[in-house]
Amino acid sequence: MSNLFSDCKYLTSAYKINQLPDDEGMEIAFAGRSNSGKSTTINALTNHRGLAKVSKTPGRTQLFNCFEFKPNMRLVDLPGYGYAKVPLKMRKHWDKEIENYLINRDCLIGVVIIMDIRHPMKEFDEQMISWAHNSGLHSHVLLNKADKLNNSEIKKTLMKVTREIARFSESTTCQVFSALRKTGRTELSQILTPWFTEENN
Ligand SMILES: Nc1nc2c(ncn2[C@@H]2O[C@H](COP(=O)(O)OP(=O)(O)OP(=O)(O)O)[C@@H](O)[C@H]2O)c(=O)[nH]1
Numbered sequence: 001m002s003n004l005f006s007d008c009k010y011l012t013s014a015y016k017i018n019q020l021p022d023d024e025g026m027e028i029a030f031a032g033r034s035n036s037g038k039s040t041t042i043n044a045l046t047n048h049r050g051l052a053k054v055s056k057t058p059g060r061t062q063l064f065n066c067f068e069f070k071p072n073m074r075l076v077d078l079p080g081y082g083y084a085k086v087p088l089k090m091r092k093h094w095d096k097e098i099e100n101y102l103i104n105r106d107c108l109i110g111v112v113i114i115m116d117i118r119h120p121m122k123e124f125d126e127q128m129i130s131w132a133h134n135s136g137l138h139s140h141v142l143l144n145k146a147d148k149l150n151n152s153e154i155k156k157t158l159m160k161v162t163r164e165i166a167r168f169s170e171s172t173t174c175q176v177f178s179a180l181r182k183t184g185r186t187e188l189s190q191i192l193t194p195w196f197t198e199e200n201n
């Protein structure tokens with residue numbers, strides 16, 4: 001099924017934020033712990049297998065990977081946060097660059113925070129949610145890998161996480177997702193589309 005994001009192409013990769021595309025137009029970032037499924041989610045949303053690189057080895061995305069779906073409208077695949085096996089020096093580099101990106105990127109309008117539904121709301125996830133809320137950015141949480149749980153576990157987790165999110169932000173939305181099975185893709189696209197099309201951006 002086509003959506004706003006279907007006609008998406010790879011634009012560029014940046015090791016440092018000054019290598020990113022010009023800070024113009026609108027951009028949303030896909031953030032979350034390493035291996036939570038950020039890259040797979042971008043592929044599911046854009047219906048484009050292989051657009052963002054996916055790997056069984058955590059720590060795969062080592063760059064800011066930028067994709068453009070309309071002129072000056074981009075999705076950014078962020079490096080995974082907090083993966084212990086990434087060398088400390090590299091982790092420090094990324095923690096600093098991601099923070100720098102989040103704080104200074106003027107065209108950033110929102111973040112999609114991706115969690116493994118089996119391990120939701122880790123410290124970084126909570127920080128991202130409250131930071132996005134306090135910064136006036138759109139934010140949406142995906143409880144990914146729902147295919148790993150049964151329906152009653154899914155329901156229970158969704159209720160629990162929704163309650164926890166409300167402690168940090170009243171503006172952050174949340175949904176169940178499976179990037180692998182593409183469940184929740186239409187809902188995701190319906191949440192993200194107004195971020196780019198509403199007048200008050
Ligand atoms: N079962 C299941 N596996 C998934 C799902 N989404 C992603 N995966 C798997 O999880 C692993 C990591 O996926 P990625 O998309 O590379 O995760 P990432 O967050 O981009 O990881 P980094 O780039 O290392 O930060 C891969 O083996 C994916 O196939 C899902 O919805 N269900």
Ligand SMILES: [Mg+2]
Binds near residue numbers: 039040054060077
């Ligand atoms: Mg990745």
